[in-house]
Amino acid sequence: MTNNDSMFARAMPALMTGLFVLGLVAPFMMYPTFLMKMLCFGLFACAFNLLLGFAGLLSFGHAAFLGSAGYICGMLVRDLGVTPELGILGGTLAAGALGWVFGVLAIRRTGIYFAMITLALSQMVYFIVLQWKATGGEDGLQGVPRGHLFGVIDLSNNLAMYYLVFAVFCIGFFIIHRAIHSPFGEILKAIRENEPRAVSLGYDVAKFKLLAFVISASLAGMAGATKTLVFQLASLTDVHWHMSGEVVLMTLLGGLGTIFGPLVGASVIVALQSELADKVGSWVTVIMGVIFVLCVLLFRRGIVGELQALIRRSGVN
C-alpha cells in the first residue's frame, strides 16, 4: 500500500501539469461558457470535499456560501461599480464570514445533527435572499456586468473571462491541495482517524473543524462569485437546498476524499445536465437520482476512487 501511495504521489506533478495545459487549450476545443460552468462547479465541489472528505463533516447547507457570495459579488459589481476581482474577493470574504457563523453554531454537533443545523441555517439564508428587495426576490440579481479586470482587461470577451475563471479555479485548487498537505491537514487527518486521541494529545478539535469549515465556505463562495460574473446573474437556484444536495452528488460521484474526484464529478453532472436538459426536460432530476443511487450502491469510491483502486490492484499483481 505504501508503495502504491508513493506511486500516486510521484505521478501527481505530471498529472497536474497535464491538466493545467489542458485547461489552457480547452477553450479552443470546447464552448468556453460550458467550461467555465464546469470549473465553477468543480471548485465548489472541491471546496465541499475538503470538508467532507478530509474533515469528515457533512454540511447540507453549502449552497448558502455559493449563493450568497454570488449575490454579494453581483451587488458589489453592478450596484457599487467595483472591479470584478474585488467583487470576487468580496463574495469570498462574505462567504467565509458566513461560514464562520454556520461553523460556530454547528461544529459541536456531529453526524446528522450537524447536517441538519447547516441545512436549517442555509434555509434562513434562502429566505432572506428571497424576501430582500436588493437581491431581486424571485427574479434573482440580473444584468451584472462582467466589467474590466483590474479596470483594464475587458471580460465581455469570453476567452478573457475563461482565463480569469481558470485562474480562480487554479488558485482555489492550490489552496485546497496545500491545506490538505499542510501541518493543519495532518491534524485534520488525525482528528478524522481518531478524534478522542487527537483531543488527548491536546488539540482543540472544534477549532480545527471550524477552520476547515471557514476555508471550505470561502472557496465555495469564490466559486459562486465567479459564477455570477460568468452568467451575469445570481439566481435563487444557487442558494436553494437542491444545490446543497447536488454538490454532495458531484463529490460522491467523482470520488470523496480524492484530489481530482470532485472536479470530475462536477464535470459529469454539468455535462449531463446541459446534454439532457432540452431532451428530457424535468426528467433530469430523476436521472440524477438514479445516478446517485447507483453510485452509493455500486461505486462507493466514485469515479476517481474506483480508478485508483483499479490501478492499485493491477499494480499489486
Next chain:
Amino acid sequence: MSEFILETTGLTKEFKGFVAVSNVDLKVRRGDIHALIGPNGAGKTTVFNLLTKFLPPTSGRIMFDGQDITHEAPAATARRGLVRSFQISATFPHLTVMENVRIGLQRKLGTAFHFWRSKKSLDMLNGEAMALLDAVDLTQFADTVTAEMPYGRKRALEIATTLALDPPMMLLDEPTQGMGNEDIGRVVELIRKVSAQRTILMVEHNLSVVAHLCNRITVLTRGSVLAEGSYAEVSKNPKVLEAYVGSDDMNDAHH
C-alpha cells in the same frame, strides 16, 4: 511545590442514577508509579475519563499541579501535561508509525493551524520522532501503516506518541492488556524507563506487573476506594482479598 501532583476530593460520577465513581479522594505523589486496580466495572476507566475531562464529574474537585482543573476542556488539560492513553488501542490507523508520533510532536511547533505551509516543514521533527520510536523498539516499523502492525506494537506506539508530549504525568489504561508475556516484559521495562522524570498513574489487571512496577496502589470497588498503600500492605488487606475472591490473581502475583 506540593508533594502530590494530582489530588481529587469527593470525585463522583453518576450515570442516570447509577453511581460509577463515588466520593473518590485520590492523591498521586509526584514521581510515583501509582496503580489503580479493581475488578471489572469498578469505575477505573471512568476515573480516567474524569481526570482527563473526557467526562464532566457530577461533583467533586480535581487539582493538578496546584491548579483546579475540574472544569477545564480536555485538550487544555492535556496541554497542561496530564496526558492519557486509552483502554482500547488508540492510534491513527491509516497514518504511518512515524506520522503517528509526529502528530504528538507537532503541537510544540505552533504551526498546527498553518494551512498555507507545506507539510515538508514537519520533516524537522523526523529525528526526534525516530528517537522516540527507537525508545520503544519500533525503528524498523517507521514507514509501516499503523493498522498493519501487531497489537503489542500498537500499544508501544501509543506510549511513544504520548511521550512525544513529554508530559509530567501519564495515565495509562491497561497498557499490557491482551499481550503475551514477552510483550508485557517489554512494556514494563519501557514504563520503568520513562517513569524516571514523570509521574505515572496506571490501571492494570496483571497483578504481577503491579507488584513489580508500582510503588503505590489504590484499590477501587464499585466506584469507591477500598484500600490504598504499598503492594505489601494492600495485598494483606482482608477487604481487598475478599473483593478478589474467586480470582487467584492476588496470590499468583506473590510468586
